Amino acid sequence: MPPTLREKLESRFGGLRDAKFPTFHTSARSFFRFYDGEEKLVALSKDLNSKAFDPLGRVRSYLHSSGVQLDIKTDADAAAQGEQFLRIIADEAQPPGAIYNEIYSRHLGAPDSSPAYEREERMMASVKAQFLEPFCLYVIEQLDEDGEGHSMGRPDLVAAHEDFSFVTDERIAKILSRDYLELQALDPTTATKSVLVLSGGIIEGLLFDALVSSGKWTFEQACENFLKDMIGLATGRGIITEDRLSHVLRKYRNLIHPGREVRDSVVFGIADAILAKSAVDIFIREVKVWFLKAKE
Numbered sequence: 136m137p138p139t140l141r142e143k144l145e146s147r148f149g150g151l152r153d154a155k156f157p158t159f160h161t162s163a164r165s166f167f168r169f170y171d172g173e174e175k176l177v178a179l180s181k182d183l184n185s186k187a188f189d190p191l192g193r194v195r196s197y198l199h200s201s202g203v204q205l206d207i208k209t210d211a212d213a214a215a216q217g218e219q220f221l222r223i224i225a226d227e228a229q230p231p232g233a234i235y236n237e238i239y240s241r242h243l244g245a246p247d248s249s250p251a252y253e254r255e256e257r258m259m260a261s262v263k264a265q266f267l268e269p270f271c272l273y274v275i276e277q278l279d280e281d282g283e284g285h286s287m288g289r290p291d292l293v294a295a296h297e298d299f300s301f302v303t304d305e306r307i308a309k310i311l312s313r314d315y316l317e318l319q320a321l322d323p324t325t326a327t328k329s330v331l332v333l334s335g336g337i338i339e340g341l342l343f344d345a346l347v348s349s350g351k352w353t354f355e356q357a358c359e360n361f362l363k364d365m366i367g368l369a370t371g372r373g374i375i376t377e378d379r380l381s382h383v384l385r386k387y388r389n390l391i392h393p394g395r396e397v398r399d400s401v402v403f404g405i406a407d408a409i410l411a412k413s414a415v416d417i418f419i420r421e422v423k424v425w426f427l428k429a430k431e
Contacts, residue, residue: 140175141278148271152263156230156255163225179277180218187215194219198234207405209324214273217266235262253376264413265406297419301426303348311340318415323408331403332390334411335362341422342369349374374425375418
């Protein structure tokens, strides 16, 4: 049986997710050759961009003016701006490092002095979380609603059944499964704070279990520490590489304390929630890979 349009699209999105710094722009170019050759996807793209106000203009302004932020109010805004950004990248003849660096710096601060390949991976993770994931989720959802493909309903709910069997503590694994399911049911445009808090909690649970499993702490010792204590240790042990994203999520964990939110003047928006929600999947992949390598 030939693959459905949804299955073919998921495969192409998978290629983009896996693309590295040197090849992401050419992978985007290849993706849109496929995308623009499918009549249904072309119609979907036109409909999407009609629902958002000047997505191409907004993305261009964002990239060329440091004081301009993306105005994201709906899933369609995020997806349309994501598509236009990816099309801009696809037109680049060389890896647009300056563009990636600008996006990374705006969200996570100036890149540190870590090796170039690590900085490049962090930049790509930030780019994919902010632009690729919203576009991917929206398009797959629209195909599902049209009855195209093998599953129905929202893709985030389908993806909600994440396998946490790699987590060594079954109690932690159950909590992560519960919270991940709840996170996927939340819309970052209407439940911004909840998305940020849950994302931070899931990251903390992943690092908690990995650090205990690695022998760094006992369970009781880990209970006495917080996400801020786990980030550097996990990075140093090779459990994660996205330490900048972890620091972003650590800040938003303080949102559960109203006093700290006021004291620290924490400011957040829809774009932050979209980034945080996507970052959770990045960390799940990294911790899972670390566990697999540890067993070899």
